[in-house]
Amino acid sequence: MRPIVVLKKTLLCVTLCCAAYFSFEFKGDTFRQRSLANIEIHDSELKPTSGFVVLGMHRSGTSMISGLLVEGFGYKTGGPLLEPASDNEKGFFELSPAVNQNQVFLYDQLQLRDAWNHPNIDSFNHEIAIRSALNGEIDIKNLRNVTEQLNDAKSSPWLLKDPRLCITFQSWLPFLNSKPAVVFTYRNPLSVAKSLNIRDRLPLIHGLRLWIVYNKAAIQNSAHMCRVTTSNNAILQDPFNEVLRISNELTSKCNVPPPPGQLSVETVDSFIDPTLQHNQAVRKLQEESLPKKQVIEVYNDCDIYEYPSWQTDAYWKQLEMDMYLKAMRIHCDLESGVAYNADYVWPNLQEKVKTNIAVE
Secondary structure, three states, rough: HHHHHHHHHHHHHHHHHOOOOOOOEEEEEEEEEEEEOOOEEOOHHOOOOOEEEEEEEOOOOOOHHHHHHHHHOEEEEOOOEOOEOOEEOOOOOEEHHHHHHHHHHHHHOOOOOOOOHHHHHHHHOHHHHHHHOOOOOOHHHHHHHHHHHHHOOHHHOOOOOOOOOHHHHHHHHOOOOOOOOOEEOOOOOOHHHHHHHHHHHHOOHHHHHHHHHHHHHHHHHOOOOEEEEHEEEEEEEHHHHHHHHHHHHHOOOOOOOOOOOOOOOHHHHHHHOOOHHHHHHHHHHHHHHHOOOEEEEEEOEEEEEOOOOOOHHHHHHHHHHHHHHHHHHHHHHHHHHHHOOOOOHHHHHHOOOOOOOOOO
Protein backbone atom coordinates (compact mmCIF):
# COMPACT_ATOMS: atom_id res chain seq x y z
CA MET A 1 0.00 0.00 0.00
CA ARG A 2 3.03 2.28 0.14
CA PRO A 3 2.43 3.91 -3.31
CA ILE A 4 -1.12 4.85 -2.25
CA VAL A 5 0.19 6.53 0.89
CA VAL A 6 2.73 8.49 -1.13
CA LEU A 7 0.12 9.48 -3.72
CA LYS A 8 -2.16 10.83 -1.00
CA LYS A 9 0.76 12.76 0.43
CA THR A 10 1.55 14.08 -3.04
CA LEU A 11 -1.96 15.41 -3.64
CA LEU A 12 -2.11 16.92 -0.18
CA CYS A 13 1.21 18.66 -0.69
CA VAL A 14 0.14 20.07 -4.07
CA THR A 15 -3.06 21.36 -2.52
CA LEU A 16 -1.53 23.03 0.51
CA CYS A 17 2.06 23.85 -0.33
CA CYS A 18 2.91 27.36 -1.49
CA ALA A 19 6.15 26.41 -3.22
CA ALA A 20 6.38 25.57 -6.89
CA TYR A 21 8.63 22.57 -6.28
CA PHE A 22 7.56 19.38 -4.55
CA SER A 23 9.80 16.78 -2.89
CA PHE A 24 7.73 13.92 -1.55
CA GLU A 25 9.33 12.19 1.41
CA PHE A 26 8.44 8.80 2.88
CA LYS A 27 10.83 7.32 5.45
CA GLY A 28 13.75 9.26 4.03
CA ASP A 29 13.13 8.38 0.39
CA THR A 30 12.15 10.77 -2.40
CA PHE A 31 9.56 9.59 -4.92
CA ARG A 32 8.17 10.69 -8.25
CA GLN A 33 4.53 9.72 -8.57
CA ARG A 34 1.81 9.91 -11.17
CA SER A 35 -1.29 11.96 -10.50
CA LEU A 36 -4.91 11.09 -11.13
CA ALA A 37 -4.49 12.72 -14.55
CA ASN A 38 -1.62 10.34 -15.42
CA ILE A 39 1.10 12.96 -15.64
CA GLU A 40 4.40 12.71 -13.83
CA ILE A 41 5.61 15.26 -11.31
CA HIS A 42 9.28 15.75 -10.57
CA ASP A 43 11.75 17.03 -8.05
CA SER A 44 13.55 19.24 -10.54
CA GLU A 45 16.46 19.86 -8.17
CA LEU A 46 17.67 16.31 -8.81
CA LYS A 47 18.83 16.97 -12.38
CA PRO A 48 21.09 19.63 -13.91
CA THR A 49 19.43 22.51 -15.75
CA SER A 50 18.62 21.45 -19.30
CA GLY A 51 17.01 24.58 -20.75
CA PHE A 52 15.53 28.00 -20.16
CA VAL A 53 12.33 30.01 -20.45
CA VAL A 54 12.09 33.44 -22.10
CA LEU A 55 9.83 35.75 -20.08
CA GLY A 56 8.59 39.12 -21.25
CA MET A 57 5.38 41.05 -21.86
CA HIS A 58 3.62 40.87 -25.24
CA ARG A 59 5.13 43.25 -27.82
CA SER A 60 8.39 43.45 -25.86
CA GLY A 61 10.77 41.78 -28.30
CA THR A 62 10.65 38.23 -26.93
CA SER A 63 10.32 36.83 -30.46
CA MET A 64 13.38 38.72 -31.62
CA ILE A 65 15.49 37.48 -28.71
CA SER A 66 14.22 33.92 -29.08
CA GLY A 67 14.79 33.95 -32.82
CA LEU A 68 18.37 35.10 -32.42
CA LEU A 69 19.06 32.45 -29.79
CA VAL A 70 17.46 29.69 -31.87
CA GLU A 71 18.76 30.68 -35.30
CA GLY A 72 22.11 31.92 -34.04
CA PHE A 73 23.05 29.25 -31.49
CA GLY A 74 20.81 26.28 -32.18
CA TYR A 75 18.81 26.18 -28.94
CA LYS A 76 15.96 23.71 -29.40
CA THR A 77 12.30 24.68 -29.34
CA GLY A 78 10.55 21.39 -30.03
CA GLY A 79 7.51 21.44 -32.28
CA PRO A 80 5.21 22.31 -33.80
CA LEU A 81 5.76 26.05 -33.55
CA LEU A 82 3.23 28.80 -34.14
CA GLU A 83 3.22 29.96 -37.74
CA PRO A 84 4.58 33.43 -38.53
CA ALA A 85 1.93 36.14 -38.83
CA SER A 86 1.62 39.61 -40.30
CA ASP A 87 2.58 41.19 -36.97
CA ASN A 88 5.56 38.84 -36.60
CA GLU A 89 6.76 37.75 -40.02
CA LYS A 90 10.01 36.17 -38.81
CA GLY A 91 8.15 33.87 -36.43
CA PHE A 92 7.13 33.71 -32.79
CA PHE A 93 9.33 30.73 -31.81
CA GLU A 94 6.50 29.59 -29.56
CA LEU A 95 5.72 25.91 -29.06
CA SER A 96 2.07 25.57 -30.12
CA PRO A 97 1.06 23.04 -27.43
CA ALA A 98 2.64 25.27 -24.76
CA VAL A 99 0.57 28.24 -25.92
CA ASN A 100 -2.54 26.05 -26.00
CA GLN A 101 -1.89 24.76 -22.47
CA ASN A 102 -1.37 28.29 -21.18
CA GLN A 103 -4.72 29.23 -22.68
CA VAL A 104 -6.30 26.27 -20.88
CA PHE A 105 -4.72 27.33 -17.57
CA LEU A 106 -6.01 30.88 -17.98
CA TYR A 107 -9.47 29.92 -19.24
CA ASP A 108 -10.03 27.61 -16.29
CA GLN A 109 -9.73 30.53 -13.87
CA LEU A 110 -10.78 33.55 -15.94
CA GLN A 111 -13.41 32.03 -18.26
CA LEU A 112 -12.20 33.92 -21.32
CA ARG A 113 -11.18 31.97 -24.40
CA ASP A 114 -7.85 33.76 -24.88
CA ALA A 115 -7.41 35.55 -21.57
CA TRP A 116 -3.94 37.04 -22.05
CA ASN A 117 -5.41 40.56 -21.82
CA HIS A 118 -8.09 39.85 -19.22
CA PRO A 119 -8.43 42.83 -16.83
CA ASN A 120 -8.16 40.45 -13.86
CA ILE A 121 -5.29 38.32 -15.15
CA ASP A 122 -3.27 39.24 -12.06
CA SER A 123 -5.68 37.06 -10.05
CA PHE A 124 -4.31 33.88 -11.68
CA ASN A 125 -3.28 31.31 -9.06
CA HIS A 126 -0.65 28.75 -10.05
CA GLU A 127 -1.53 26.44 -7.14
CA ILE A 128 -5.08 26.12 -8.46
CA ALA A 129 -3.69 25.43 -11.94
CA ILE A 130 -1.38 22.68 -10.65
CA ARG A 131 -4.14 21.08 -8.61
CA SER A 132 -6.55 21.20 -11.58
CA ALA A 133 -3.94 19.53 -13.78
CA LEU A 134 -3.14 16.80 -11.26
CA ASN A 135 -6.80 16.08 -10.50
CA GLY A 136 -7.76 15.83 -14.17
CA GLU A 137 -10.07 18.85 -13.94
CA ILE A 138 -8.59 20.47 -17.06
CA ASP A 139 -7.35 19.16 -20.39
CA ILE A 140 -3.61 18.47 -20.07
CA LYS A 141 -2.82 16.73 -23.34
CA ASN A 142 -0.74 19.75 -24.35
CA LEU A 143 1.00 19.78 -20.97
CA ARG A 144 2.00 16.14 -21.50
CA ASN A 145 3.13 16.90 -25.04
CA VAL A 146 5.37 19.79 -23.98
CA THR A 147 6.88 18.16 -20.91
CA GLU A 148 7.60 14.93 -22.78
CA GLN A 149 9.57 16.99 -25.29
CA LEU A 150 11.42 19.16 -22.76
CA ASN A 151 12.13 16.30 -20.35
CA ASP A 152 13.78 14.29 -23.11
CA ALA A 153 17.57 14.52 -22.79
CA LYS A 154 17.80 14.84 -26.58
CA SER A 155 15.96 18.19 -26.39
CA SER A 156 18.70 19.90 -24.38
CA PRO A 157 19.49 22.76 -24.43
CA TRP A 158 15.89 23.83 -24.96
CA LEU A 159 14.15 27.21 -25.13
CA LEU A 160 10.50 27.75 -24.19
CA LYS A 161 8.81 31.04 -24.97
CA ASP A 162 5.29 32.46 -24.66
CA PRO A 163 4.48 35.83 -23.05
CA ARG A 164 1.68 34.10 -21.11
CA LEU A 165 4.41 32.25 -19.21
CA CYS A 166 4.98 35.49 -17.27
CA ILE A 167 1.67 34.63 -15.59
CA THR A 168 1.61 30.81 -15.71
CA PHE A 169 5.32 29.98 -15.29
CA GLN A 170 5.11 28.37 -11.87
CA SER A 171 2.26 26.13 -13.04
CA TRP A 172 4.74 24.30 -15.27
CA LEU A 173 7.56 23.76 -12.81
CA PRO A 174 6.42 20.55 -11.03
CA PHE A 175 6.14 18.81 -14.41
CA LEU A 176 9.68 19.61 -15.61
CA ASN A 177 12.42 17.21 -14.62
CA SER A 178 15.04 19.96 -14.29
CA LYS A 179 14.94 23.50 -12.96
CA PRO A 180 14.98 25.89 -15.93
CA ALA A 181 16.92 29.12 -16.16
CA VAL A 182 15.16 32.34 -17.20
CA VAL A 183 15.88 35.06 -19.74
CA PHE A 184 13.82 38.13 -18.83
CA THR A 185 13.36 41.12 -21.12
CA TYR A 186 11.31 44.30 -21.06
CA ARG A 187 10.43 47.24 -23.28
CA ASN A 188 9.32 50.82 -22.63
CA PRO A 189 5.73 50.59 -21.32
CA LEU A 190 4.38 53.38 -23.53
CA SER A 191 5.80 51.68 -26.64
CA VAL A 192 4.16 48.40 -25.60
CA ALA A 193 0.82 50.06 -24.84
CA LYS A 194 0.81 51.88 -28.19
CA SER A 195 1.65 48.65 -30.02
CA LEU A 196 -1.20 46.83 -28.25
CA ASN A 197 -3.54 49.66 -29.17
CA ILE A 198 -2.64 49.33 -32.84
CA ARG A 199 -2.71 45.53 -32.95
CA ASP A 200 -5.52 44.73 -30.51
CA ARG A 201 -7.28 48.08 -30.09
CA LEU A 202 -6.66 48.00 -26.35
CA PRO A 203 -7.09 51.33 -24.54
CA LEU A 204 -3.74 52.83 -23.62
CA ILE A 205 -4.53 52.65 -19.90
CA HIS A 206 -5.25 48.92 -20.16
CA GLY A 207 -2.04 48.28 -22.09
CA LEU A 208 -0.05 50.13 -19.43
CA ARG A 209 -1.71 48.15 -16.66
CA LEU A 210 -1.03 44.86 -18.45
CA TRP A 211 2.61 45.89 -18.81
CA ILE A 212 2.85 46.32 -15.03
CA VAL A 213 1.04 43.04 -14.29
CA TYR A 214 3.12 40.95 -16.72
CA ASN A 215 6.49 42.36 -15.68
CA LYS A 216 5.67 42.05 -11.99
CA ALA A 217 4.54 38.44 -12.47
CA ALA A 218 7.60 37.56 -14.56
CA ILE A 219 10.03 38.93 -11.98
CA GLN A 220 8.25 37.49 -8.95
CA ASN A 221 7.65 34.08 -10.55
CA SER A 222 11.33 33.76 -11.50
CA ALA A 223 12.80 35.24 -8.32
CA HIS A 224 14.08 31.84 -7.16
CA MET A 225 15.54 30.93 -10.56
CA CYS A 226 18.87 31.67 -12.19
CA ARG A 227 17.98 34.68 -14.32
CA VAL A 228 19.66 36.58 -17.15
CA THR A 229 18.17 40.01 -17.81
CA THR A 230 18.16 42.19 -20.90
CA SER A 231 15.89 44.69 -22.64
CA ASN A 232 14.48 45.35 -26.08
CA ASN A 233 16.54 48.52 -26.28
CA ALA A 234 19.77 46.69 -25.41
CA ILE A 235 19.12 44.14 -28.16
CA LEU A 236 18.42 46.80 -30.79
CA GLN A 237 21.48 48.85 -29.86
CA ASP A 238 23.95 45.96 -30.18
CA PRO A 239 22.20 42.70 -31.15
CA PHE A 240 25.31 40.59 -31.72
CA ASN A 241 27.11 41.33 -28.46
CA GLU A 242 23.97 41.43 -26.33
CA VAL A 243 22.68 38.06 -27.52
CA LEU A 244 26.19 36.61 -27.20
CA ARG A 245 26.29 37.86 -23.59
CA ILE A 246 22.91 36.27 -22.86
CA SER A 247 24.02 32.89 -24.21
CA ASN A 248 27.35 33.05 -22.38
CA GLU A 249 25.64 33.88 -19.07
CA LEU A 250 23.11 31.09 -19.53
CA THR A 251 26.05 28.68 -19.60
CA SER A 252 28.51 30.27 -17.16
CA LYS A 253 26.01 31.61 -14.62
CA CYS A 254 23.01 29.29 -14.93
CA ASN A 255 24.67 26.04 -16.06
CA VAL A 256 22.50 25.64 -19.15
CA PRO A 257 24.36 23.24 -21.48
CA PRO A 258 26.35 25.07 -24.17
CA PRO A 259 24.43 25.44 -27.45
CA PRO A 260 25.61 23.51 -30.50
CA GLY A 261 26.14 26.54 -32.72
CA GLN A 262 28.12 29.77 -32.77
CA LEU A 263 26.50 33.13 -33.44
CA SER A 264 27.58 34.85 -36.64
CA VAL A 265 27.19 38.42 -37.84
CA GLU A 266 25.47 37.05 -40.94
CA THR A 267 22.80 35.36 -38.84
CA VAL A 268 22.15 38.53 -36.86
CA ASP A 269 22.01 40.66 -40.02
CA SER A 270 19.63 38.24 -41.72
CA PHE A 271 17.33 38.02 -38.71
CA ILE A 272 17.24 41.57 -37.34
CA ASP A 273 15.08 43.86 -39.43
CA PRO A 274 17.42 46.75 -40.21
CA THR A 275 14.44 49.12 -40.33
CA LEU A 276 13.97 48.54 -36.60
CA GLN A 277 17.39 49.96 -35.84
CA HIS A 278 17.11 52.54 -38.63
CA ASN A 279 13.72 53.74 -37.42
CA GLN A 280 15.04 53.93 -33.89
CA ALA A 281 17.92 56.13 -35.07
CA VAL A 282 15.57 58.26 -37.18
CA ARG A 283 13.20 58.73 -34.27
CA LYS A 284 16.12 59.77 -32.07
CA LEU A 285 17.21 62.40 -34.63
CA GLN A 286 13.63 63.61 -35.02
CA GLU A 287 13.22 63.90 -31.28
CA GLU A 288 16.47 65.86 -31.02
CA SER A 289 15.22 68.31 -33.66
CA LEU A 290 11.86 68.82 -31.94
CA PRO A 291 11.28 71.00 -28.91
CA LYS A 292 12.35 69.17 -25.78
CA LYS A 293 9.64 67.12 -24.12
CA GLN A 294 8.64 68.34 -20.73
CA VAL A 295 9.87 66.34 -17.76
CA ILE A 296 6.79 65.73 -15.64
CA GLU A 297 8.57 63.82 -12.88
CA VAL A 298 12.10 63.08 -11.75
CA TYR A 299 12.04 59.66 -10.12
CA ASN A 300 15.26 58.47 -8.47
CA ASP A 301 17.34 60.52 -10.94
CA CYS A 302 15.29 59.10 -13.82
CA ASP A 303 13.42 61.59 -16.00
CA ILE A 304 9.83 60.75 -16.91
CA TYR A 305 8.58 62.73 -19.90
CA GLU A 306 5.16 63.88 -20.96
CA TYR A 307 3.36 61.94 -23.68
CA PRO A 308 0.53 62.80 -26.10
CA SER A 309 -2.61 61.30 -24.60
CA TRP A 310 -5.49 60.31 -26.84
CA GLN A 311 -7.99 60.79 -24.04
CA THR A 312 -10.37 63.75 -24.23
CA ASP A 313 -12.32 63.04 -21.05
CA ALA A 314 -10.58 64.71 -18.09
CA TYR A 315 -11.39 61.89 -15.66
CA TRP A 316 -10.02 59.13 -17.90
CA LYS A 317 -7.07 61.27 -18.89
CA GLN A 318 -6.06 61.55 -15.24
CA LEU A 319 -6.49 57.79 -14.69
CA GLU A 320 -4.35 57.13 -17.75
CA MET A 321 -1.68 59.55 -16.51
CA ASP A 322 -1.62 57.84 -13.10
CA MET A 323 -1.14 54.45 -14.76
CA TYR A 324 1.54 55.87 -17.06
CA LEU A 325 3.49 57.23 -14.10
CA LYS A 326 3.26 53.91 -12.25
CA ALA A 327 4.54 52.04 -15.30
CA MET A 328 7.34 54.50 -16.03
CA ARG A 329 8.59 54.41 -12.43
CA ILE A 330 8.87 50.63 -12.73
CA HIS A 331 10.66 51.07 -16.05
CA CYS A 332 13.15 53.37 -14.33
CA ASP A 333 13.64 50.75 -11.62
CA LEU A 334 14.19 48.04 -14.23
CA GLU A 335 16.82 50.21 -15.87
CA SER A 336 18.61 50.74 -12.55
CA GLY A 337 18.09 47.15 -11.41
CA VAL A 338 16.13 48.09 -8.28
CA ALA A 339 13.00 46.27 -9.49
CA TYR A 340 14.78 42.93 -9.19
CA ASN A 341 15.32 43.31 -5.45
CA ALA A 342 13.36 40.91 -3.25
CA ASP A 343 11.97 43.78 -1.16
CA TYR A 344 10.89 45.89 -4.15
CA VAL A 345 7.50 47.51 -3.57
CA TRP A 346 5.20 47.21 -6.58
CA PRO A 347 2.40 49.78 -7.06
CA ASN A 348 -1.13 49.08 -5.92
CA LEU A 349 -3.38 48.10 -8.83
CA GLN A 350 -6.46 47.21 -6.81
CA GLU A 351 -8.67 49.52 -8.82
CA LYS A 352 -9.57 47.50 -11.90
CA VAL A 353 -9.54 49.32 -15.21
CA LYS A 354 -12.80 49.33 -17.14
CA THR A 355 -12.33 47.99 -20.65
CA ASN A 356 -14.44 46.95 -23.60
CA ILE A 357 -13.38 43.31 -23.14
CA ALA A 358 -16.36 41.02 -22.73
CA VAL A 359 -15.82 38.22 -20.24
CA GLU A 360 -17.43 35.10 -21.65
